[in-house]
Amino acid sequence: MKRWIILLPPVLLGGFFVISGGLKLAAPEEFYRAVLRYRMMEGEAAWAVALLIPWLEVLAGGFLFLRAWRKASALVILALLFVFEAILASAFLRGLDIECGCLGSGGGTSVGMAFVRNLFLIAAGLTILRTDHTSDEAAP
Amino acid sequence: MGKAFLPWGPTWFYLSGMSTFGRVVLLLALTLLAAIGHGLYLGPVPEEAALDSWSVSLEAARGLPNPLWVDSRPESAYATAHLPGAIRLDFDNWDQALGDLLLEWDPDRSVIVYCSGNGCESSQAIAARLREELGVDSIFWLEGGWSKLRHGDHAL
Numbered sequence: 001m002k003r004w005i006i007l008l009p010p011v012l013l014g015g016f017f018v019i020s021g022g023l024k025l026a027a028p029e030e031f032y033r034a035v036l037r038y039r040m041m042e043g044e045a046a047w048a049v050a051l052l053i054p055w056l057e058v059l060a061g062g063f064l065f066l067r068a069w070r071k072a073s074a075l076v077i078l079a080l081l082f083v084f085e086a087i088l089a090s091a092f093l094r095g096l097d098i099e100c101g102c103l104g105s106g107g108g109t110s111v112g113m114a115f116v117r118n119l120f121l122i123a124a125g126l127t128i129l130r131t132d133h134t135s136d137e138a139a140p
Numbered sequence: 141m142g143k144a145f146l147p148w149g150p151t152w153f154y155l156s157g158m159s160t161f162g163r164v165v166l167l168l169a170l171t172l173l174a175a176i177g178h179g180l181y182l183g184p185v186p187e188e189a190a191l192d193s194w195s196v197s198l199e200a201a202r203g204l205p206n207p208l209w210v211d212s213r214p215e216s217a218y219a220t221a222h223l224p225g226a227i228r229l230d231f232d233n234w235d236q237a238l239g240d241l242l243l244e245w246d247p248d249r250s251v252i253v254y255c256s257g258n259g260c261e262s263s264q265a266i267a268a269r270l271r272e273e274l275g276v277d278s279i280f281w282l283e284g285g286w287s288k289l290r291h292g293d294h295a296l
Contacts, residue, residue, distance in 0.1 A: 025178075028178070028182060029186050032185075032186060043185055044185055046185075047179070047185040047186070048175070048179070051175040051178050051179050051182075052171060052172070052175045055171045055174040055175045055178065056168075056171045059167060059170055059171055059174065060167060060171075063167060068155070068156060068163075069163055069167075071160050071163075072160050072161075072163030072164045072166075072167055073163075073167065075160065075164055076164055076167055076168070099260075099261070
């Protein structure tokens with residue numbers, strides 16, 4: 001397969017997560033409010049999540065650009081996406097009419113739209129795992 | 141070590157002997173360190189940011205005695221349709237609309253602000269500013285906003 005086709009999913013997925021994490025880091029209180037809107041946690045737990053998730057997005061997204069780290073980063077991002085899908089489904093089932101909070105304050109994406117978008121991101125993550133043949137002992 | 145995919149950076153950074161599991165653990169540890177550092181820098185939980193405690197569901201809103209409704213949607217949306225008696229108030233027409241609101245409002249009357257619904261947050265911001273300027277607590281924003289008012293289970 002052509003190299004640029006193999007590089008497309010990690011670049012798109014990594015870019016998305018670096019930007020989405022960066023926007024959240026720029027306005028941590030906004031994201032804290034977004035976490036609260038899901039009504040699953042509050043106080044210190046919500047504040048901890050509001051700080052952990054953006055850093056995880058930025059680091060895992062950024063490391064997707066490095067070949068040796070691609071598989072590990074893709075695994076972390078896929079885990080994040082699967083957990084988030086479950087949370088979005090739970091928000092939908094509980095009838096929460098909220099903004100997903102995925103891209104900082106300016107996203108304006110509903111829970112349903114975020115759920116569908118995540119399916120594409122999951123597909124990109126799985127593609128990376130399938131096409132990345134860097135074995136554990138391989139060089140970068 | 142193949143250099144084809146290593147255009148830059150010191151080689152130790154790539155930790156070529158490390159397993160994928162090791163890299164995942166290291167990535168999570170780096171995240172934790174960064175978040176702890178960030179948390180120490182920002183300080184304690186920003187309780188004032190927890191605007192959600194000021195939200196009210198439509199069902200709960202119906203239980204409030206004679207609430208005063210505030211519409212924070214754009215003028216065109218308000219002109220098309222709005223809740224009867226709702227006063228349109230946003231940050232652009234603040235001074236004039238606040239005057240209209242004060243003619244109707246008394247401190248015993250709850251105020252409920254709504255915006256268009258999915259994802260809009262102007263109702264939260266307007267309700268927060270009203271609480272600040274009027275100096276009372278019973279000013280809420282409506283969960284789901286206008287779309288809930290029009291199409292919700294307890295639509296008015």
